[in-house]
Amino acid sequence: MVLESHGISYENRKIDNMGLPADYSSNANVICVTPSHQFPTGTIMPIGRRQELLRWANETGGYILEDDYDSEFKYQGRPIPPMKSMDVGDRIIYFGSFSKCLSPALRTSYMVLPKELTSRFDALKHLPGPTVPTLTQLTLATFISKGHFQRHLNRMRNLYRKRREAMVNTLNQWDFPHFISGAEAGIHLLLHLPGFKKRKELLNNISKHKINITVSDYRSETAKSEESTLLLGFGSMNIEDIQNGLQLLLKTIESISQEE
Numbered sequence: 001m002v003l004e005s006h007g008i009s010y011e012n013r014k015i016d017n018m019g020l021p022a023d024y025s026s027n028a029n030v031i032c033v034t035p036s037h038q039f040p041t042g043t044i045m046p047i048g049r050r051q052e053l054l055r056w057a058n059e060t061g062g063y064i065l066e067d068d069y070d071s072e073f074k075y076q077g078r079p080i081p082p083m084k085s086m087d088v089g090d091r092i093i094y095f096g097s098f099s100k101c102l103s104p105a106l107r108t109s110y111m112v113l114p115k116e117l118t119s120r121f122d123a124l125k126h127l128p129g130p131t132v133p134t135l136t137q138l139t140l141a142t143f144i145s146k147g148h149f150q151r152h153l154n155r156m157r158n159l160y161r162k163r164r165e166a167m168v169n170t171l172n173q174w175d176f177p178h179f180i181s182g183a184e185a186g187i188h189l190l191l192h193l194p195g196f197k198k199r200k201e202l203l204n205n206i207s208k209h210k211i212n213i214t215v216s217d218y219r220s221e222t223a224k225s226e227e228s229t230l231l232l233g234f235g236s237m238n239i240e241d242i243q244n245g246l247q248l249l250l251k252t253i254e255s256i257s258q259e260e
Helices: 047-060 115-124 134-145 148-172 199-208 239-258
Strands: 030-033 063-067 092-097 109-112 179-181 188-194 214-216 227-233
Touching: 030 047, 047 063, 134 148, 148 188, 148 239, 199 239
Parallel strands: 030 063, 063 092
Antiparallel strands: 092 109, 179 188, 188 227, 214 227
């Protein structure tokens, strides 16, 4: 929406199981990626693919917009540092916000610019636009500098890990054919139902039971047959609600399947 409002042309690109491929034939001079946790697939871009994209930027003189989405919440394996930490050529515009890790009510984001763009930013920052109150910025800076932010992240990471484990463990007990993806990080995962085609009926039924999930049109590239994919979030639910909700969801899916 931002690009369209400024008359900037763009195109969407398909991703694979490693994220956005490095396409040297593209005429683009800027690419936007979420390597830490792509939405909605949950893909975490491996180091090799990140190096390919950086090579593209260095060879073409292009820029990479790195949206560090959900990077604070990773549950499996060692944390992967941001692409910006590998950016020897200074071709990455790195940005993120405090919406997921603190609160969207703060309306606070941040951006790390390449040195050659800082003067342009200084010349444009006086233009009208959303601003964050100085008091909010100073309070947040103090919160970070005194170590409270890191302690808060550690607490939230442990809390979300327990909720994620409750969701994964409950799903693993299902007898209905399914598999999970995107559960390594973030506060949602994808539940794939191979061969289940009644997405519309499922959506109607879960709305009646007030099950708060999203039915996605995303289709796995590795699926051998048509499948429905559900995006399940666990960030704002307690463990008991997660378990009860998934049992209700299972009954709904089984009921619809028996109607076929």
